[in-house]
Amino acid sequence: MNCPDCGNERTRVIDTETSADGTSVRRRRECQRCSFRFTSYERPEWDSLQVKKRDGSIESFDFEKLRAGIERAVEKRHVPEEDVTNLVEEVESDLQSRETRIVSSSLVGDLVSERLRELDQVAYIRFVSVYKAFSEPEEFLRELDAVLDSKLDASSSIDSTDKSDTS
Structure with a gap:
């Protein structure tokens, strides 16, 4: 000093x-x-986000690690690089805006899942199958059914809107 x-x-x-x-x-x-x-x-410095893992260990939030996980999920999908960058930045921004500097890995996974589901449903399924660590085919099937049901609901609401517009 x-x-x-x-x-x-x-x-x-x-x-x-x-x-x-x-x-x-x-x-x-x-x-x-x-x-x-x-x-x-x-005073302790809390400039960086910390992520509490499932096993209780805590590590620094790693932008590149999150990006790599998302890139694996969108691999061979027609998802622009810019969309992946925006998704990672949105998740990081959401986490930074919280009052705590230590966030759970499940919160990070939930935020990514939410955004991936809107961006690309196949990438979403890939991501949650790893994130939620599906151990049985039935778990995978339930998640897939939920995605398909929401897709059918969305298309039926579009169809009914189209019909009302032409009347």
Whole structure:
């Protein structure tokens, strides 16, 4: 810690005190050259997002890791690179806007799933089959049925709208 008065690098800690809430440390320091005394504060840095995995471990949010997972899901699909970038940025932005710096991996997976379902349904199925770790073919089939049902519902509502427009 440099002295704010003379810029000397050699300072010593005279007193250390933890804040009442335990979130910061206050240190009284003295410059060894000019004897100027000053106070510094230490707080944890939470600039980056942290992801809590299913096993309880915590790791830094990795934009490229998320992108790689999405790219695997959209592989050989006609999904523009720009759409993948936008999806990853939307998920990251959504996570950053939350009040907590530690988010669960299941929240990340849910946010990606939501957006992938709108973007490309085959990519969505690929993603959730890995994300939800389907262990039985029936689980895969249930998810596929849900996608097909929503697609049929959407097409039937479009058909009924078209018919009402022509009447």
